[in-house]
Amino acid sequence: RRRVSDTPSAASDGEVYDHQAAWRDLLDGLDQKPELPEIVAAGHRVVHGGKEFSDPQRLTPELLARLEAFIPLAPLHQPHNLAGIRALTAVRPELPQVGCFDTAFHVGQPEVARLFALPKVYRQEGVQRYGFHGLSYEYIAGALTQKLGTPATGRVVVAHLGNGASMCAMRDGQSVATTMGFTAVEGLPMGTRSGSLDPGVVLYLLERHGMGVRDLNNLLYKQSGLLGLSGVSNDMRELLASPEPDAKLAIDYFTYRIARELGSLAAALGGLDALVFTGGIGENAAAVREQVCARSTWLGVSLDPTANAEGRTQISQPASRVTVWVLPTNEELIIARHTRQLVLEH
Structure with missing residues (x-):
């Protein structure tokens, strides 16, 4: 290499x-x-x-x-x-x-x-707003149809969670809303990207700290997100293994924001039938999936802890109103x- x-x-x-x-x-x-x-x-x-x-x-x-x-x-x-x-x-x-x-x-x-x-x-x-990770969402829309055996015509939210992270609400396999917007820095906190924040923060940094465009670009794209919150790493594996309180805080904030966006996207869809986790974190971090699902029980999400820990394809309880899936993406x-x-x- x-x-x-x-x-x-x-x-x-x-x-x-x-x-x-x-x-x-x-x-x-x-x-x-x-x-x-x-x-x-x-x-x-x-x-x-x-x-x-x-x-x-x-x-x-x-x-x-x-x-x-x-x-x-x-x-x-x-x-x-x-x-x-x-x-x-x-x-x-x-x-x-x-x-x-x-x-x-x-x-x-x-x-x-x-x-x-x-x-x-x-x-x-x-x-x-443009949205990103579209190649991943396109693949998942087709993969979910194959798993269900019928066209995925329900109300589906896909969480593409990796060093870059976003979520997409889909109806009939088509994008209805997504968390990223004009740029790939909006929405969820990511490995080094801040995710959404009050635009007034940018004005404050410009005026109070004298930051220029390059400084702000480096801050928002390269020094923030999980790395900025934790002070430890932008790698979820390292954060999950770390005893540092700020590492736990970064994970908690990450899952809180995912669950909060899930509620917003479910509102855009008028309800929720299925939740899909994909991407490096979504496919491999059972603890992250567990926290997100625990914050989303009000939507009808009921996680099967054993299936989740074992990394099965379907990780929801049989009686769960919302089916929950772990599907590898293939852009x-x-x-x-x-x-x-x-x-x-x-």
Whole structure:
């Protein structure tokens, strides 16, 4: 395994090297395996597609230039998404590439779910709620249908919990509301991202502490969330193992916010039929699932402690009014399907 840097260097084992060297190394290795099928296209996750892109797109230099405009809205992800695409273009210019957007799953939300209470002029320039983790939610919508044996036409909330975390309310497998908004810093507290906070806090930090845009960006995206609350780590595994009181506080706040958002999303749906946990924390942290479900009994959630501890697929009691599931996500499969379809059609 090698780390990838934005600056070129040697690609020997253990060395830092750039995106182009990484692609060459990977593709050369695959080319040496004749038992594998020929690579005919590459699919990429692109976090932000704005209002313009609701479907997967063939990636061109012109399209990449337009996607640059969304870097301020997803500074932790978008620059690296685009760097990988450009590097592959340099290494294999003849290879078709497809961009799949994490925002696309949410474009059909009702207008009222996408608004901010700001003057219309800002909405016209694209200041609205977009939502993210759409590739994960798209996969879970299909996986839940398979588990139930019938289309998932009920009122479902999916909690994608990892270093980045969000939740999505779905009806008939379609996004109705979600916790992330204009950027991927809104909503739940995350590994290093603050999640939602009073905008007045930002004004206070600007005025009282003299913070600039870069300072605020670092604070909200890289120094807050579980790391900021605990002072220990952004890794849930380390927090669960830590004896520090602030580690417990961070976990308690995380599960409190999930349960609070669950109530809000259930209100958007007019009720709740199923709750799904996915993502690194959602799939593996039984203690987090237990706390969230304990805070949500009023909604009709009844957890089976044994099933939860054993990591079974369905972890609710048989009589639970709301069924509770643990489903691994597979964003890569969704990207592969979209890429195959788009390349074959064109």
